[in-house]
Structure formats: structure tokens, C-alpha cells
Amino acid sequence: MVTAQRISHVQLQYSHTIGRGEQFGPGFTYPIHMARGEDDLMYVLCRSSEYRPEGTRITVCTVDEEYVNAFARGVPQQGPHEYNFEDGSLVWPVNVAISSNGTVYVSDEWLHRISMFTRDGEYIGKWQESVGSAEGQLDRPSGLAIDADDNVWVVDGNNHRIQKFTPDGQFLSKIGSYGTGDGEFDTPWGIDIDNQGNIFIADWRNDRIQKFSADGRFLMKFGSSGSGDGEFNRPADVAVDRDGIIYVADWLNDRLQIFDPDGNFCGEKTGDATVSKWGKDKLDANPEMWGERERAPGLEREKDFWAPTGVAVDDMNRVFVCEGPRNRIQVYRKQSPMFMGPRL
């Protein structure tokens, strides 16, 4: 087999930032993950917090930051131990994925359930809900990915394994168990599937990424604990683009790392955020803050990623990184390494 020349340099060009901190409407409240839908739509999962349950939702907007709507809802507490976990509600939502027919899947690591919504946000159904470690049961499910057959892969965090389900939640197979060896996990979090059907897992507490074949065979791993090139401090999420380039949200190192298809380090981004469209509206409504920004030393900190928990790529070579603590998504565009031909 002829091996293509290794892509040693991946150029990511910063594009723009989406978001602002907001409990309703245009904006996010601790966006923990996102998925790209049809028509340039983004489904942004807002974790919010227990004391602002109204902020827990999925905000739908376009990549160009046009607000569309929001759906699902947080659960207001009724009493010290009383909740009303109605269908379609969210407590600790952690991951979102969209199937080929537009169904939106959301994992909830408190309710141990997967909820399904239509692309417009209507509630369809759910699976699981009771914690357990038997086949098909979940214990703090986190990452979600959907393969070419629309099967749903769920990272089963506290069971330290990955499970594969049919689109309506019938158990199919599983990978892994607790440990540090090949094919073993410690509290894994994010997941992605490349266009060959290979599975990539952010093996969170082992500070590494593992790759499996579609039938669950261990293929490779990379990364170790640390803050140097190719090292991780609790990687939260992984995404693979159509060229096989691997992007890792290196959570507590506050950066995005980029790897070639073999897992070789080829760069990092630490953030380039600028004021978003919604952010500008906000500042225009509070004009003295424009002045405060000018006076404040260290405003360049605003560019930096802060604890990114989600990374996604789309078919247009755009890379999205969401940062809960900053209520935003930074968008990059990958420069194509291939010669595109001159204009005619």
C-alpha cells in the first residue's frame, strides 16, 4: 500500500466567535458540547447549573450566529430531593449528536438517559434511566457519536466502556473495561467516528486518545499526562475531519491539539476569540463597557480557550471549539493542504 506523504503541518485559520453569556435566547449558558446540523445549523448544548436551570437548554443557531430557537429544558428543583424529571427535561446534559435523519440525541449523566428530539426540538423519546453496569445499561453516559448506519455509540463513563446501540436504543455491542491497558478506559468522555467508521475515544483520566475499528478492535493510542506537545491534561473531546486529522479538546491545558492520522502531534491552538456578533449587541447596549474594555489590562486573555469541553468538525473543513466558562464557540477553518487548481 502506498502511504501518502505525511501531512506535517495543518493550518487552522481563525474565523470567528459565536456566543455570549445568556440564560435565554441568543447566547449560551456553559456550552458543554455542540453538533453541526443541516443548513449550517449548530445545536449547542448548554449545561448551565442547578441554580439557573432555565439556562439548561439546546440553543440552535447558524454558524453565522443567527439565532433560531432553543429547546429542551432544565429541571427546577422542587425541594431538597424532589425533582420532576419529565420527559424531555435535562439535569446534567453532557453531549449532543445528530443522526442522518436529523434526530438530535442528548446524553444526561445524572439521569443516565439518552433523550431524542426532532431537528426542530420536539421530544421524541428516551432510553435508559436506571443506572447499572449490565449490557445496555449506563452509568453516567457522556460522549455520543452516530455511525454511517445511524447506530448510536455512547461513552459509558462510570462503566469505563463504550456501548453501541440501534437508533432507538437496543444494545448491540460494547468495547472496553476499566484500566490503563490497550482498549481499557478510565472515565472516558468524548467520542468521534471517522469516515472509515473508526472510533476515537477521549480516554479522559488516562490522558490519551484511543482508536478502535468499527468492530471494536484496538488500533492505536497516543498521548500521556502533561502539558507538552502531544501530552494531555484530561482530554474531554476528540473530532476527526474527512482527511483524518484529529483534533483534541485538551481540557485543563486550555488548548486544542492537532494530530495527523497516525497520532503525531502537528500543532496546537490556544484561542483567538474576538467579540462575537451577539457580543457586540451586548456591548452596544452597555456602551460604557467598550470603554472599560479599553482601560482593562490583560484583555488579550479573552482570546484564550478556557477549559474547552467540545470540539467538532464539519464537511466544510471548519473546526468548532466550545468553552463553557466563556459561553462561546471559536470557529476555525482548515486551510486545504491540497492544490485546488488555478481559476479558469
Added chain:
Amino acid sequence: MAEQDIALMAHLMRRAGFGASYEELEARAAQGYEATVEELLNPETQPALQDDILMRYQPQWVSKAGLEGQQEEWTYRMINTKRPLEEKIALFWHHIFCTGHAKCEYPKQQNIELDMFRTLGFGNFEELLMGLSMDPAMVFYLDNCMSHKDAINENWGRELLELFSLGVGMDGNANYSEDDVKEAARAFTGWTVTNSVPRYPYGKYEAAFIYDPSDHDYTDKTFLGETGNWNGEDIVKIVARQPAAARFVARHMYNFFVADEPQVPAWQNTPPRDPEAIKMLEDEYFRSNYDIRSMLRVLFNADFFKNARFEKVKSPTETVVSTMRLVGDFDLPKPGLNAMTLTIRYMGQDLLNPPTVEGWHTGREWIDSGTLVERINFTADAVGDTSHRGVQAIINRLGSEGDTISSERLVDGCLQLLGHYELAEVTRNELVALASSEGELRTGTDEFGQRVGQMLQSIVATTEYLFE
């Protein structure tokens, strides 16, 4: 294991920490009292909490952008820490060196302050005061950033002396004059903070302390009788060597760790409850070169401490945290943390948001009819829930004593397993009568668990249980 050793250990763990289960008390008593004191005084010998797990499940604790999240996080840490005195010392200094959320640019700034208390809070008092003088949360809270060489703001200068280091007076005499306040304020001109990044659109960033030499008043100052071209650190040095500073730290320590004193504003004219104990602590202050850890070592090993069981009203924070530790709830992050934490506020202590820079009035002033109902109902709900691990342990332990147990033993056993609480005779008799009225107590039945739970509920509702 002698029960009196366990009772003493229960006392130490309530005061130097937030209480402990009976099983932990037994283990610590076997380890020995002085060894436990040393372990508590050296928290770094015990593992820290696993922050990565906490932040994964409580992601809002990363940005620390709101009061509620901060209160939740600190409460959670107090419940679960393996280094109880580290959190207790932070609470101690927070009671004294108050900053409030109501006047805080960015809540994370208060968290940074707490971290300073966790480390410098055990060390040299002079260094701690220096840390406080450069703490952005405090510089903003007490307006030192509004104090300029040509227009001083006295707020920090005054509170540094009155509330943070000397106190208004002692033994009937004033500790400083109004002129000293002004001179201190002048010495601290130029101690300020950077302008902060505004909240919109993405959120705040922490401000930094900076010293602006161009805004400092370089003229001579006469402070507490000493004249020189003093800057802030000189003021702190002069303050730390005053006998009043030793008295101040000693009385606060006594009030927080040993027994309720009168409210702080009365200290100028009200002598200490135990002058000899205060003298011991003052002596250690100077002997150890102002070392807080050394003073605490003297305190916890002293008879005046060991003999002060139940001489102190629990604060709302101590009430809630010790109850959660006792029953074994919230030992992992979970929803409901917010509601649990809010009960501390409902009981009268809005952590990180004290009513004024004077902090909270403590002792009997924690209790009024509203806060009493919150306190009793919260603790009774927790200990009456027989599904809790800690309540189960009490039930199992009492249940293992035989096929039946007497009403007297039910009352005494519950008191013992709660940490050797003691009731007035008349109260104990009432509870024994209550237990007897329900008939014979057969262990190993579901009813037994319920009746233990009910007895625990009645005990935590007594006036005695308001104390620790």
C-alpha cells in the same frame, strides 16, 4: 477504646474540623490525640480532593462566576475534605477578614482569597496581613483602590486596625487613634488593583494587585508612635508586633475554636472569658514569631480547650456540613447540592456574602425563631432518613448490641454515636419516656431502624444539639 478518649476526639474533630463518624473517631482515638492534632495542623500530609472529577460534574465551578456556585463548591469541599482544618482555618479567617459578594467584581476573586487563607492562614500573621493587603478582593471591597495620595480613603486603613489586626481597644484602653487610621491610609496609597475586564460578553477575568508608586504618599507618617516614611508593609510590620495584635488573634481563636465570647465590638471593655487561656496564646504568638499553626497547637493541646465541650453554638455552616458528614450525604457531586447549600443561608449565614465587613454575629445570635426552625428541620430531616449511609451505620451498630435494647440504651447509644452528646437530665428523661411509650425495641426489624431515626430526630431538635 476508652469512651472518654472517643468523646474527646469527637470534641477535637468538631472544633478543628466538621465532626466525624463514630468509626472515624474510633480510628483517630486509636491513633492518639496529639498525633491527630499534628495531622490536622499539617493538612498537606492528607490527599487533596480530586478536582478533575469535581469540575467535570460541576462545570460551573471552573469559571466561578456566581455566588451560588462558589457557596456550593466550598460547602462540598468542607463536607468531603480529608484536610478538615484546612477548610476550617479558611472559614475562621473568612469570619474575620470579610469580603462580600455584594461588593465583589468577580466571584472567583473571593475563591482566590480563600485559597490564600488555606495556605497563609496557618502561617505567620504578618505575612497573612500582607497577603490580605494585596488581595484584589479586599482592596476593592474596602476601597483602597479609591484611596489616592491627594485624597485618601480611610476605609482600609480603619478596618485593618479595627477589624483585622488590633481591635478598637483592650483592657479598657484604645489600641489606636483616629490619626493612626489616617496615617495607615496614607501609607497604603498606591496599593490598588488593575481595571477589570467587564462582564459582557464572555465573562470576567481576575484583577491583579498592583502598586502604583506615582500615587503613593511619600511624606513622613507617625503611626502608633513610630515616625518614618512608612509604606504599607511597614504598617503591617508595626501592627504585627503590637501586644494588641496578639490579643486580637488569641481572642478570635478562642471565640472560634474554644468557646463563645461576647460579640467583638465589646472586647475593648469586656475582659476575656478565660484570661489565662488568652495569655497562653498571646505568649505563643510572640514566642513563635506570630505563627498561627504554633498557636493552634498550643490551643488544641491545652486543658482549657479539652474542657470546653459544648461551650460554643454551631454556626449554620458547621451545622449543615457536620450533619452531611455525619449522615454521609453529598460524598459525590450530585444535584440537590444547591438546595442543601441554601439552607446555610436560610439559617442565617450567607457564606461569602456576610452582612457587613464586621462579619456575622456569632454564638447565641445565630438563633432566632426563623433560623431555629430551619436548623431543626434540616438536621432532623437528614438524621431521620434511614437510607443514609451514616444513619445506617448507627442503626447497625445499635442493632448489634442484642435482640432487644432498652429505652435508656437507645437514647444513650444515639447520643454516643452522634459524637458523645450530653443532655440535661430532664431532657434525657423525656426522651427515654418517649422511647418507652412506643413499646419494646426489637433490633433487626424495619421498625427498629425507624425508631432509631426518630430518636436521632428528637435529639437533634434539643437545645443541647445547638452547641458543639
Added chain:
Amino acid sequence: MTSTKKDPVLVVLQLSGGNDALNTIVPYGDPLYLDNRPNVRIPVDQVLPITDRVGFNPAMAPVKRLYDEGKVAVIQGVGYPTPSRSHFRSMDIWHTCEPDKVGDEGWLGRAIRDIDPQKENVLTAVNFGRGLPRSLVAPGVPVASVGNLETYGVLTGIEIEEQRTKALDVFSRVYSPMLGQGPVLDYFAQTGLDALEGADILSTAPAMYSSSVEYGNDTVAQYMRNIAQTHLAGFGTRVYYTTAPYNSFDTHAGELANHTRLWTETSHAIADFYDDLKEHNAGDEVVLLVFTEFGRRVHDNGSGTDHGSGGVAFIVGENVNGGLYGEYPSLEENKLLEGDLHFNNDFRGLYSTLLEKWMGLDAQPIVNGSFEQMDFI
């Protein structure tokens, strides 16, 4: 002093989060309103007019009805000098009447101390909601704080009623002040008995109450109903307080829908409360104050409004001289204060009017100064 037969009662409804004054009493006749609110504005043709310049938000029809009967005073441009845009700080200022320093006593706490200095009635003041707002806090002033009137009490966690009765029986005996136990224990014992007594008395209120008025299911409506129930039970309570859910009026985004819902609920609760008291011939015994910690930005942010200053308050009751009070602050750019409405009416004057003209108390020491009073009573 008023001529009412019974002791005057003050009810306070706190709208937490900062109610948007501009979309509450809408200056629909001012073109600057339209300019400043390109996205978050009430359509002019939907406003319920008061004058040709201002009118009620359309969701406030029930309040408008009472206004038309002359029972609602609208206090425009209410605030204080150098406004704070922090929820906590601004609410503290409203609570303590201390705009320049951090105060620790609440204005109503001081009022309650004046009303009942000997603490003769454990229910002189009742708060509905958990935890005590700072306005009610003053050293030595007991205030009952009721999260849920139907279940309020001591040891409510003991589910089996017979066992709870026994436990409370024991409680009442072990909390008996016993001579020689020392002042602290005696105080705790008395406090425990007060709590028990307060809970016992309060628990009888719902059963004594019947009304044809049906309140909404939202928190504010239910607490306003609780206040009516308690007042009509005749326990001698003089001050009631309740708070809209935490920061609910904080409409940074999605304001139009949320603000409409909030005012629909709040207006119905206010009018239902008024009608309920009237049905029981108690309308002249009570005056209701509705306030918020600040108004919001004049200019919207695209979907909501951010923290501002210059608010609007309402006084409602049969003894109220309805109408518009104060001036509507100008929207002209050079008259704004950093983009906010400039207050022209000090809230301490509003408090003073209620304290002196309604409650018959000396306002000056309670609000920390002398402020111009109004004529709404």
C-alpha cells in the same frame, strides 16, 4: 395617622432581578422609546394608556383595572443617587436605606421593632419564602419565615403524624425555660417555644379561610394568597413580605415573552389579592408596596435588556390615592445617566410616606434621614 379601625398592615412584594420600568409603564408617546428599543419594545397600539404619553404593559390589565378605580399609585423614576447595577448591592440599598455604606439593619426590621418593642406577638412580621430578606433583619427582631404555609412547622420531617405529635410534645417540654440554666439556654428555650407557637398559630390559617377568589399557581400568587389567609385569620401581623422567585425579573434575553408572563402572573396576583381582601371587607386594612432593585438599560441588547437604574414602584390599596407620582425620567440622551434612566424620586421618600402616613411610625430613624413624602396616602 389613618382613620382605619384596625391596625394598618403593610405588605411588600419584591420583584427580584430588576424589573424593566420602560416596558412596565411604557412611554409609548415618546419617539425616543421606539428609537432605543428597536427589538425589545411593546407595540404602541397594545399599550393600555394612562395618558397620551405613558401606559401600562398590556399584560397588566388587572392592575390597570385597579388603577382606573383610583387604587394604584404609580411611583415613577424611583431610585437613589449613584445607582449600583449589582443585584445584591442595589437590593441591599433598598433593604437597608444605606446607599453609601454597607448597612446591616433592614428598614422593616427597624419598623417592626418600633411596632412591637416588647415582642409581644411572635407573628408581628411574617415573611413568605425561605430565608429572610435583609429588609426584615434587625438584631433581636424575630420574624417568622414561612416556606410553605400548608406544611410550615417544627420537625415536619417526621412523617407519621402521631409520632410527630409526641415529638413536639417532648419538644415543648424540653424547651421550657428553666431557671438557672443561664441566659443563653433560657433564650434558646424561649425562641423554641416562640417558633412552636408561631407555627401552631399559622397552621390554623388555611382552615379558617374561604374565598371565591382563585389565585394562579405561580409562586407569587400562592404567597399572596397565603398573606391574605394569614391576614384574614387575624393574628395581628403588621408586616408581610414576599419575593418573586430569585432574579426572575432579570430579563437579559427573551424579554418580551418572559416579561409578559411575569407581569401576567404578577398582575393577576395583585388584583386577586385586592379582590380577596375586599370580599372579606378587609381592603381598607392593607396597603401593598411592589418594588424592584433597579430598572434596566434604556437601550435593548437585541433580545433583552441589561442592568440599569431608575425604576418604577406601585402602591395598591383601598386607602391609596391612585395616580401617577413623580416624573417619568427623560429618555433624552444628555439626560440619561450612563445610558440609564435618571431617578428623580428617592425610594426613602416612598418608604417615609408609607411609614408615617400609613403605619403611623416616625420614619426618620428608620430610613436614616428626612426625605420628601408623597400624597398617595
